Amino acid sequence: MASKAPAIDKRRQILDAAIRVFARQGFHSTRVSDIADEAGVAYGLVYHYFKSKDEVLNELFAERWSLLLSAIEEADREGASPRQKLEAVAGFIVGSYRHDPELMKVIIVEVTRAANSFGRTHLPEIRRAYDSIAKIVAEGQESGEFRRDIDPTFASMSFYGAIEQLLTGWIFEVIPASDADFDQAKSLVVATICDGLEPR
Amino acid sequence: MASKAPAIDKRRQILDAAIRVFARQGFHSTRVSDIADEAGVAYGLVYHYFKSKDEVLNELFAERWSLLLSAIEEADREGASPRQKLEAVAGFIVGSYRHDPELMKVIIVEVTRAANSFGRTHLPEIRRAYDSIAKIVAEGQESGEFRRDIDPTFASMSFYGAIEQLLTGWIFEVIPASDADFDQAKSLVVATICDGLEPR
DNA sequence: AGACCGATTGACTGGTCAGTCAACCAGCGA
DNA sequence: TCGCTGGTTGACTGACCAGTCAATCGGTCT
Numbered sequence: 001m002a003s004k005a006p007a008i009d010k011r012r013q014i015l016d017a018a019i020r021v022f023a024r025q026g027f028h029s030t031r032v033s034d035i036a037d038e039a040g041v042a043y044g045l046v047y048h049y050f051k052s053k054d055e056v057l058n059e060l061f062a063e064r065w066s067l068l069l070s071a072i073e074e075a076d077r078e079g080a081s082p083r084q085k086l087e088a089v090a091g092f093i094v095g096s097y098r099h100d101p102e103l104m105k106v107i108i109v110e111v112t113r114a115a116n117s118f119g120r121t122h123l124p125e126i127r128r129a130y131d132s133i134a135k136i137v138a139e140g141q142e143s144g145e146f147r148r149d150i151d152p153t154f155a156s157m158s159f160y161g162a163i164e165q166l167l168t169g170w171i172f173e174v175i176p177a178s179d180a181d182f183d184q185a186k187s188l189v190v191a192t193i194c195d196g197l198e199p200r
Numbered sequence: 201m202a203s204k205a206p207a208i209d210k211r212r213q214i215l216d217a218a219i220r221v222f223a224r225q226g227f228h229s230t231r232v233s234d235i236a237d238e239a240g241v242a243y244g245l246v247y248h249y250f251k252s253k254d255e256v257l258n259e260l261f262a263e264r265w266s267l268l269l270s271a272i273e274e275a276d277r278e279g280a281s282p283r284q285k286l287e288a289v290a291g292f293i294v295g296s297y298r299h300d301p302e303l304m305k306v307i308i309v310e311v312t313r314a315a316n317s318f319g320r321t322h323l324p325e326i327r328r329a330y331d332s333i334a335k336i337v338a339e340g341q342e343s344g345e346f347r348r349d350i351d352p353t354f355a356s357m358s359f360y361g362a363i364e365q366l367l368t369g370w371i372f373e374v375i376p377a378s379d380a381d382f383d384q385a386k387s388l389v390v391a392t393i394c395d396g397l398e399p400r
Numbered sequence: 401a402g403a404c405c406g407a408t409t410g411a412c413t414g415g416t417c418a419g420t421c422a423a424c425c426a427g428c429g430a
Numbered sequence: 431t432c433g434c435t436g437g438t439t440g441a442c443t444g445a446c447c448a449g450t451c452a453a454t455c456g457g458t459c460t
Contacts, residue, residue, distance in 0.1 A: 010437085026316035028228060031417060042439040047419065083398070113313040115372050116226035127374055137397070147399045150388055153375055154366070158392050161365020162358035169357050172315050174327055188350055192358050196396025197337065198283070199347045210407085231447060242409040247449065 011049045014039045018056045023102035027057055027110045027118075057118060061111045064103060065125050068092065072132040082140030083194050089133060090163055091186045097167050098182050105171045108164060130156050146194075159193050211249045214239045218256045223302035227257055227310045227318075257318060261311045264303060265325050268292065272332040282340030283394050289333060290363055291386045297367050298382050305371045308364060330356050346394075359393050 017039035021030045032053050036043045050056050071092040079085030097104040111118045112126060119126065134156035140146035146155075166185060169175035217239035221230045232253050236243045250256050271292040279285030297304040311318045312326060319326065334356035340346035346355075366385060369375035 028317065032419080033417085036440095044420085044440065045438060048437070053418070109314075109316050113315070114309075115313070115368060116309050117228070119372070123372060123374070130369075130374065140397070144399075146397045147395075150392060150397065154385075154388055155392060155397055157365045157369050157375060158362035158389060161361040161363075161368075163361075164365065165357045165361020166354070168315060168361075172319070172323060174323070174330065175353055175357060185354075188354055189358060192350060192355060192393065192396070194396050194398045195347075196392070196394050197340070197346045197350065197355055198394045198396075199344075200400060232449080233447085244410065244450085245408055248407070253448070 010039075010041060010045065014041065014046055014049055015056065015060060019060060019100075019103050019106055022057065022060075022106040022110060027106075054118075057106070057110060058121070060103065061107055061118070061122060062125075064096070064107050065122070065129070068096070069125070069128055069132065072129060072136075076132065076136050076139075079136075082136055082143070082145050083190060085136045086133075086159065086193065087186060087190045089136075090159075090189050093163050093167070094182055094185050097170065101171070104167060108167055108171065112164065113168070130160060133159060155193075159189070162189050162193065210239075210241060210245065214241065214246055214249060215256065215260060219260060219300075219303050219306055222257065222260075222306045222310060227306075254318075257306070257310060258321070260303065261307055261318070261322060262325075264296070264307050265322070265329070268296070269325070269328055269332065272329060272336075276332065276336050276339075279336075282336055282343070282345050283390060285336045286333075286359065286393065287386060287390045289336075290359075290389050293363050293367070294382055294385050297370065298379075301371070304367060308367055308371065312364065313368070330360060333359060355393075359389070362389050362393065 014035060018030075018035045021034050021038050024030075025034065032046055033043050035053075035056065036046050039046075046053075046056070050059070072089050075085045075088035075092070079088055111122055113119070115123075130153070134152040137146060137152040137155045137159075141148045141152065166175070166189065170177040170181075175181075214235060218230075218235050221234050221238050224230075225234070232246055233243055235253075235256065236246050239246075246253075246256070250259070272289050275285045275288035275292070279288055311322055313319070315323075330353070334352040337346060337352040337355045337359075341348045341352065366375070366389065370377040370381075375381075
């Protein structure tokens with residue numbers, strides 16, 4: 001027992017350390033030794049648990065993104081109106097950032113927005129999120145709760161893009177990130193996308 | 201005269217080659233020798249015109265971004281309604297992509313969305329764009345053409361984020377990029393942001 | 401002609417790291 | 431007690447590449 005438990009701990013320890021270091025320095029400028037140092041383990045141990053430096057990031061992304069995909073699906077299943085569904089999605093993403101800003105920073109900066117390197121690899125999974133959101137919009141159009149002249153894929157990109165830009169703003173301190181801002185953010189994105197900027 | 205003109209040509213030649221290579225392979229995985237080869241000049245000449253590989257990208261960004269900033273200011277100056285101003289901004293960005301997709305890909309992927317590396321360096325300039333857009337929104341609110349309960353900075357981020365996400369979708373072929381799509385895009389983003397998804 | 405000077409060339413160097421590997425250690429079962 | 435096994439260690443290597451620099455070229459001016 002004592003031989004298995006610490007093994008799992010070390011793996012987790014390395015992943016958690018990687019989050020911190022990637023968030024601090026960015027993926028490209030972190031050496032594997034930085035991760036090992038931060039985790040308090042030997043250099044070689046990283047390669048015992050992971051095939052490569054890339055795999056560490058892939059693992060972090062996969063873990064988190066699958067949660068997002070589930071959350072979107074659940075929102076779609078349980079939301080009453082399409083607007084509420086979008087609100088749930090926005091709420092989950094904002095909540096993720098609030099709960100673990102470092103991890104979300106890594107996911108967004110190094111994968112989601114890094115479409116040339118890791119984003120490329122994970123495009124199919126990322127796309128799945130876009131598609132699920134588009135599905136919510138499409139359903140809203142069918143039920144007449146959303147206008148029909150805006151392509152669902154298009155709306156999905158705008159919606160997701162708006163949220164991600166917001167997180168990016170928080171991450172790089174372009175816009176203030178207080179608890180109040182987090183609270184408002186969810187409803188504001190949804191208000192912007194569903195109601196629009198012009199008064200009704 | 202013949203001693204100065206070719207000099208400028210070579211510099212331009214290197215920049216243009218860099219756009220192609222950066223767009224194809226990404227900044228990190230292009231060697232300086234790739235740029236030189238693509239430009240058909242010797243390795244060392246790149247360093248005659250540029251201090252470093254970074255400076256080549258910086259130059260490309262600076263050139264293009266200053267055009268964007270001017271375009272936003274002009275839109276603000278000459279647009280009749282805030283909505284028309286936003287339309288002009290969206291139009292300029294989409295037009296830039298249409299006119300030179302490779303350059304825009306580089307700008308977005310390597311700078312604007314690469315907030316950890318080059319985005320960091322250029323944050324002040326990038327921010328200036330956000331601010332100018334926010335100003336347009338704020339003016340719209342004062343004149344009563346836009347609702348007042350959405351923070352201008354916030355709206356600006358959503359607007360810009362939506363457009364950039366759209367371009368990113370085109371760049372990585374997540375969404376179709378035909379001439380018709382380009383034509384529609386401008387009005388659709390503006391419709392989404394100003395009118396909202398819900399019917400009026 | 402010949403001195404001058406900026407443009408141009410590409411071989412070379414120095415430093416950086418990702419990934420390897422042989423050795424070491426700790427607990428457990430025989 | 432003595433292997434055995436799997437976690438753990440960290441020095442080392444091989445590849446890669448940004449940036450340097452001394453040499454060359456070609457046009458101009460005197």
